[in-house]
Structures are given as structure tokens and as C-alpha cells.
Amino acid sequence: MTEPTRLPPAQLAAYFALTEVSSLLQHAVEQQLKTDGGLTTPQFQILARLNAAGGRLRMTDLADGLVYSRSGLTYQAAQLEKRGLVTRTPGADDERSVEVTLTPPGRDLLAHVMVGHVEVVDGLMMSSLTEADIAVLTEVLTRVRDHMRAAPPRSAAPRAPKKSGGIS
């Protein structure tokens, strides 16, 4: 039980719990998405985000909401296009941009997959929570999310004098 550093115990507990829950949940969801619709998590996120935005978004706007890299987005968009779930067309205003559009089959598949998706989340996560729990969880996590989105990407490390030229 020798710990290398002293740690704020309450905070670490919260952090580990968050990490573990989200890992387990993500794993379960991944299985469901693959089984019910042959989708990976990133693909599902793309479809869901497109649907939420009315069915059409530019690559850049799509990337803004998601967490992973531009190149990964290109790859997954290509996969989705192969299956006919989305189309990619040159942007109307800006010739170098690409607009991704949800097709009817894409919308159908999303609707179908969403059912099982909600079932899994419900059964695995929500079934052990009260409405009050859910409300407070949402409130707290939303606050954290906003703070994270606002925070600078990185750097400003007190110990590391590493200069990366700045974000200018």
C-alpha cells in the first residue's frame, strides 16, 4: 500500500469512479451498436450529431462537437458513405469545405439503433439511479463540461518550461 504521492482522496475517488463507469458503459454500448447496426461508437456519434443538427453539417462543424482527430473523422465519414448512410458533397458557399448529409437509410438505421442504445444505457446506468440522482448528475457534469470546453487546451504547466510557440 505504499503510495508514491499523497493524493486528495475524495477527488481521486470521484475521478476513478467516473473513469470506471464511463469505460464500462462505453464497452457495453459498443457491443450493442455493433450488434444492432454494425456501427462503431464514432460512427454512431456522427450520425447522432447530424440528426440533431437537422441532417447536414460541414466536416469542421461536425468535428467541433466530437473529441477525436480530423483524420479520424475523415476516415469514419468515408466508412459511412460507403454504406450509404451519409453523402459527402462539396460545400455550396465554400468550394473546399465538405457537407455531410444524413440519408434516409442513415436516419432509419439511427432510429433503429437508438432503441437498443437507450435500453442498454437505461438498464445499465439509470436503473440504479433515482430521478433526483439523475438530475444532480446532469447538473454537475454539465458544469464540468462547460468548464472543460472553456479551459485552454493544455500548456500552462507550472513545472514544465516547455515552450510550444503559443496559440497566437
Added chain:
Amino acid sequence: MTEPTRLPPAQLAAYFALTEVSSLLQHAVEQQLKTDGGLTTPQFQILARLNAAGGRLRMTDLADGLVYSRSGLTYQAAQLEKRGLVTRTPGADDERSVEVTLTPPGRDLLAHVMVGHVEVVDGLMMSSLTEADIAVLTEVLTRVRDHMRAAPPRSAAPRAPKKSGGIS
């Protein structure tokens, strides 16, 4: 026939918030681990788990606490061994098992990395929360975690249902 399914809005909000927070946090942590110690998240998890267990664990016991696949664990353990952070030796009792042991350099690196790790988690996640928030978050998430660990996914394990928890 295909309508966007109606969804429990409060639950979805909680779920999305959880997903987004954990993604952002994971991303930030990944950067820190790489910068401070040249470690990936799975590698860090292995070292941390080893340290928590006193420095030595069998591969299987290591896998039980983590989320990813056996083959992935083998791969990462090999990476760690290459860097001299752990050793792998045949098990004493059982010749086919492998015991992974944290080396002194491994312990040192973990201690070093943990400092920055806590800093990141603290600054990014905890700074926007009160102590009460943290307490309630921990309580709720711990409950969810226990429930998830107890519940089998949607199908039984393909090969090895553990001795204790009979699925049949």
C-alpha cells in the same frame, strides 16, 4: 414507420454529459501522461493497478480490474517490459500463469507521472466543483459502478464464466 424514437430526455442528458466529460478528461490526461512519462493510458492503468496491489499481479488479476482485452494487455505488458518498468516471470504456483512485477524504475516513473496527473484532473475537473458536488458525484457513480459490475452484459461470456459467478 420510422419515427425518431421518443427518448427519456433527462436520462439522455445525463448520459451525454457523462460521455462528453469523460472523453474530454481522458484526452487531457492522455496528453499529460505522454508528456510527463511517455506513457499511454492503458500503460498508466497497469502501473497504477500494480502499485495498488503491492507491486505484483498475475496477468489475469490485472485484466479483471481493467476494461480492455486480454491481447491488448499482453501487448502493453510487453511494451512496459521493454522499458524496464515491469518484469514478467512465470508464476510460482501455476506454470502457465505470468506474474507481472513493478520494478523500482517503474515505481519511480509512476510517482513522477502521478503528480502531473493529479494536477490535470484537479484543474480540469475538480476546480469547478464544490466538496459537496464531489461527494455526491462519487456516491452516485460508485453505485452505478457496482451495479454495472454485477450485471452481465447482454450475452454471457463466450468462453470463461468465472467459477464463482455461475451464469448457467
Added chain:
DNA sequence: CTCGTGTGCTTCGAGTTCGAAGCAAGCCTA
């Protein structure tokens, strides 16, 4: 008009991940 810079997306190579198949050691029954 032409050049230089910025922006949007894709391509590329290297590394990581997973599930299935494979290998070897242990266990159980006869």
C-alpha cells in the same frame, strides 16, 4: 493579376486495438 498566407479536408506511416485461433500447462475421470 499574381503572389503569399490562411483554411478545410485528405492522405500517409506508424502504432495500437480487438477477436479469433493457437499453444502449453493443469485438472478430472476412469
Added chain:
DNA sequence: TAGGCTTGCTTCGAACTCGAAGCACACGAG
């Protein structure tokens, strides 16, 4: 002791991921 089943881990091939480099269009200055 032999035979078959189980368990512990590794290897294999294919898919996915990332960051860096590259390509093409847009915009502004001269």
C-alpha cells in the same frame, strides 16, 4: 496412466487511431 476438457497467455490479421505532411480553394495585399 491416458484421454479429454479447462485455463492462462500469446500470436495473428484486420481494422481503427493519431499527428504530420500534403493538396486545393479562398482571401487579401501589392
